[in-house]
Amino acid sequence: MTVSPGSAPRAYRAFLFDMDGTLITSTAAAERVWTRWAERHGIDPVAFIPTIHGVRTADTIRRQNLPGVDLAAEVAWVERGEIEDVEGVAPIPGAIDFVKRLPPDRWAVVTSATAPLAQARLKAAGVEPPAVLITAEDVERGKPDPAGYRLAAQRLGVDIADCLVFEDAPAGIAAGEAAGAEVLVVTAAWSHPLETPHPQLSDYGTATLVVEADGGLTLSV
Numbered sequence: 393m394t395v396s397p398g399s400a401p402r403a404y405r406a407f408l409f410d411m412d413g414t415l416i417t418s419t420a421a422a423e424r425v426w427t428r429w430a431e432r433h434g435i436d437p438v439a440f441i442p443t444i445h446g447v448r449t450a451d452t453i454r455r456q457n458l459p460g461v462d463l464a465a466e467v468a469w470v471e472r473g474e475i476e477d478v479e480g481v482a483p484i485p486g487a488i489d490f491v492k493r494l495p496p497d498r499w500a501v502v503t504s505a506t507a508p509l510a511q512a513r514l515k516a517a518g519v520e521p522p523a524v525l526i527t528a529e530d531v532e533r534g535k536p537d538p539a540g541y542r543l544a545a546q547r548l549g550v551d552i553a554d555c556l557v558f559e560d561a562p563a564g565i566a567a568g569e570a571a572g573a574e575v576l577v578v579t580a581a582w583s584h585p586l587e588t589p590h591p592q593l594s595d596y597g598t599a600t601l602v603v604e605a606d607g608g609l610t611l612s613v
Contacts, residue, residue, distance in 0.1 A: 414558050415517075416482065419445075556573065
């Protein structure tokens with residue numbers, strides 16, 4: 393299918409990518425760290441782990457309503473573990489070549505990870521960070537709030553309505569929707585399938601990208 397609201401291909405002004413599960417696969421590494429964290433606090437990992445994806449670490453911990461928790465210390469514990477554990481972190485198939493074909497001023501990454509963690513994971517996966525990288529520190533509210541995607545569009549100098557958001561998790565999908573962008577759901581790294589009305593992309597090797605002379609981006613999946 394062609395990613396477009398109608399029958400004719402649409403040229404987008406920019407592509408906005410989530411990172412984990414969308415450009416790179418880090419699910420196993422993240423779930424190892426979060427499983428250890430959950431067990432430290434007597435939380436059932438089986439029920440807890442599906443809720444961590446696409447959300448800032450502080451927001452995930454805050455939702456647990458743990459009595460007397462030192463939020464900053466817990467966030468630091470999780471982040472340290474995630475930065476140190478990059479075993480198995482890799483690009484989604486075709487992702488490196490795909491983003492290399494994009495004009496540098498026409499794409500951004502919007503992640504719930506902090507800047508140090510984002511840099512560590514992108515490096516481990518062999519993905520060159522884009523000029524516009526929006527991380528947890530850049531917004532007051534994380535996904536599903538749309539602030540990150542709107543900020544990325546602003547920094548690229550494009551209208552968010554002319555952007556295509558690439559996402560894989562419910563919080564990020566909701567953020568893209570709320571921002572006013574169209575959304576494409578990447579399924580390559582799914583460990584917990586979800587239902588979505590949005591077009592889906594199994595991996596970037598199955599996508600056909602055309603970069604127009606004026607920089608417009610047309611995608612068929």
